[in-house]
Amino acid sequence: MSATTLGTLEHVKPGDIETRSFEIIVEELRQRGISLDPATAPVIMRAIHTTADFDYAENLLFSPGAMQAGVEALKAGASVVTDTTMAQSGINKRALARLGGEALNFIRDPEVMQEAHEKGITRSAVAMEKAASLGRPLIYAVGNAPTALVQLRELIDKGMATPPALIIGVPVGFVNVTESKELIMELENVPWIVARGRKGGSNVAAAIVNALLYVATDNVRE
Amino acid sequence: MSATTLGTLEHVKPGDIETRSFEIIVEELRQRGISLDPATAPVIMRAIHTTADFDYAENLLFSPGAMQAGVEALKAGASVVTDTTMAQSGINKRALARLGGEALNFIRDPEVMQEAHEKGITRSAVAMEKAASLGRPLIYAVGNAPTALVQLRELIDKGMATPPALIIGVPVGFVNVTESKELIMELENVPWIVARGRKGGSNVAAAIVNALLYVATDNVRE
Numbered sequence: 009m010s011a012t013t014l015g016t017l018e019h020v021k022p023g024d025i026e027t028r029s030f031e032i033i034v035e036e037l038r039q040r041g042i043s044l045d046p047a048t049a050p051v052i053m054r055a056i057h058t059t060a061d062f063d064y065a066e067n068l069l070f071s072p073g074a075m076q077a078g079v080e081a082l083k084a085g086a087s088v089v090t091d092t093t094m095a096q097s098g099i100n101k102r103a104l105a106r107l108g109g110e111a112l113n114f115i116r117d118p119e120v121m122q123e124a125h126e127k128g129i130t131r132s133a134v135a136m137e138k139a140a141s142l143g144r145p146l147i148y149a150v151g152n153a154p155t156a157l158v159q160l161r162e163l164i165d166k167g168m169a170t171p172p173a174l175i176i177g178v179p180v181g182f183v184n185v186t187e188s189k190e191l192i193m194e195l196e197n198v199p200w201i202v203a204r205g206r207k208g209g210s211n212v213a214a215a216i217v218n219a220l221l222y223v224a225t226d227n228v229r230e
Numbered sequence: 231m232s233a234t235t236l237g238t239l240e241h242v243k244p245g246d247i248e249t250r251s252f253e254i255i256v257e258e259l260r261q262r263g264i265s266l267d268p269a270t271a272p273v274i275m276r277a278i279h280t281t282a283d284f285d286y287a288e289n290l291l292f293s294p295g296a297m298q299a300g301v302e303a304l305k306a307g308a309s310v311v312t313d314t315t316m317a318q319s320g321i322n323k324r325a326l327a328r329l330g331g332e333a334l335n336f337i338r339d340p341e342v343m344q345e346a347h348e349k350g351i352t353r354s355a356v357a358m359e360k361a362a363s364l365g366r367p368l369i370y371a372v373g374n375a376p377t378a379l380v381q382l383r384e385l386i387d388k389g390m391a392t393p394p395a396l397i398i399g400v401p402v403g404f405v406n407v408t409e410s411k412e413l414i415m416e417l418e419n420v421p422w423i424v425a426r427g428r429k430g431g432s433n434v435a436a437a438i439v440n441a442l443l444y445v446a447t448d449n450v451r452e
Contacts, residue, residue: 017380017406022352029404060402060428061283094433097319130244158239180282182251184239206282211316211433 029057037065047075051201054219058211067204069193074174075220077199081147081173082107082224088147088217089113089139090210091132091156091179095149098214103221112146114138133159140168147220149176151213154188161191164198175200176216178208251279259287269297273423276441280433289426291415296396297442299421303369303395304329304446310369310439311335311361312432313354313378313401317371320436325443334368336360355381362390369442371398373435376410383413386420397422398438400430 020028033056037044042065044052055064085108090096096113104111114120114135124131132153139146140163150156157177164171177192177200179185189202201216242250255278259266264287266274277286307330312318318335326333336342336357346353354375361368362385372378379399386393399414399422401407411424423438 017409020405021350022377025403025405032404057404058402059281059283059431060404060407061281094316094320094436098316098432128243155244180280181247182254182279182282183242183247185282187239209281209431209433210320211431214316 026057033057036062040065042066050223051075051216051219054215054222055203055212058215059209061207063207064203064212067207069202069204071193071195071198071200074199074201075223078147078174078176078201078220079224081145082109082220084145085109086145086147086173087112088149089136090213091115091135091150092152092210094210095151095213095217098211098218099149100218100221103218103225107221107224112139130155132156136160137163140170143170145170145173147174147176147217148172149178149213149217151176151178151208151210152180154179154181154184157188157192158184161188161195164195171198173199175202176213177201178203178212178216180206180208180212182206248279255279258284262287264288272445273297273438273441276437276444277425277434280437281431283429285429286425286434289429291424291426293415293417293420293422296421296423297445300369300396300398300423300442301446303367304331304442306367307331308367308369308395309334310371311358312435313337313357313372314374314432316432317373317435317439320433320440321371322440322443325440325447329443329446334361352377354378358382359385362392365392367392367395369396369398369439370394371400371435371439373398373400373430373432374402376401376403376406379410379414380406383410383417386417393420395421397424398435399423400425400434400438402428402430402434404428 033053048070052065052068056062087109089112093113096111099111101111115131120131120134120138124134130153133155136156136159175192177189185206192200193202255275270292274287274290278284309332311334315335318333321333323333337353342353342356342360346356352375355377358378358381397414399411407428414422415424
């Protein structure tokens with residue numbers, strides 16, 4: 009390997025890389041004149057850490073008490089349902105299991121697939137309905153499908169027996185994505201965390217769940 | 231639901247959302263005065279589609295012939311190895327299987343975990359070594375761990391028996407990420423696609439693999 013290039017690598021132990029990364033993020037936020045609310049900073053910092061995109065310092069919005077609602081739900085053993093297997097894959101399932109929760113996903117559920125096919129709607133939307141029918145307090149983490157957020161809004165408007173403990177509304181994209189998030193931000197009785205605008209993703213959805221998990225477990229990692 | 235907000239949703243069938251999204255991306259690139267090379271456009275467009283981040287129009291760089299190398303490898307049945315289960319999860323495994331390839335990941339391989347623990351290095355780095363030891367032509371898709379790229383560079387410099395068919399180097403982050411990508415961009419005899427700078431991610435790695443898959447299968451989806 010060329011000594012010149014190799015010489016530019018910082019010597020940081022695997023376990024220290026995250027700490028060092030967060031120091032850099034804090035410093036750059038300071039340089040940009042952005043000071044985060046300490047209550048919501050863990051979520052915003054982790055979204056930036058996952059994307060290297062400082063837009064998340066501005067576009068992540070929280071309903072009053074959303075952080076606390078998410079953390080308390082996780083502490084009480086709530087499970088998390090995602091709209092993609094990719095978001096499910098990114099969640100720290102060990103930390104979630106320690107609190108008694110699971111990462112659920114119904115996108116490949118045969119009933120969900122059949123119903124989506126018959127109705128000509130997305131599997132993500134039907135998967136939300138399936139999750140709601142469990143009648144358990146859940147955190148809904150949506151990183152991909154705006155239709156999942158529209159479905160959640162419709163279910164809530166019709167009166168869900170067990171409303172979401174928290175909605176993480178961070179689908180990414182160009183068609184109906186921004187609008188679907190606005191539908192969630194209109195909710196007054198369900199806590200939400202939303203990435204306003206087009207940006208988001210399965211990685212961001214998982215990062216937000218993990219940030220809440222680390223607050224809920226006092227940042228004790230295995 | 232408030233009729234006002236619902237009225238803002240565009241009526242697009244699930245199967246047409248991607249087409250409409252790509253039209254919007256093309257139009258916005260035009261407005262920004264960016265015209266893409268048709269050869270590499272499928273990868274760049276899909277990275278933007280996955281992140282809603284137009285930076286990928288500028289930061290995605292390709293070694294000469296990298297697109298063709300990736301597409302030909304996939305057509306010949308090459309498998310793809312990722313550094314995270316999240317990237318593995320995002321790959322269209324059905325399209326990959328139709329061409330004869332698999333999405334591999336060794337991050338939870340007991341031997342890999344043991345060796346990483348003993349040597350105090352990342353599992354991602356050891357996982358690359360394990361993949362290289364298979365002696366099969368592979369596409370290495372790295373969306374998270376700069377150490378995986380450093381490891382690949384070292385293996386190549388030592389003379390891999392079966393060099394990578396393509397390296398997709400798109401880890402995200404703040405510590406050694408930019409430098410690890412420069413190490414890959416110095417390679418002259420191994421094709422690479424790199425997201426220069428800090429940005430990237432498991433979602434971007436999967437999106438690039440999928441873009442290559444769709445070119446390789448003439449965009450026929452099931």
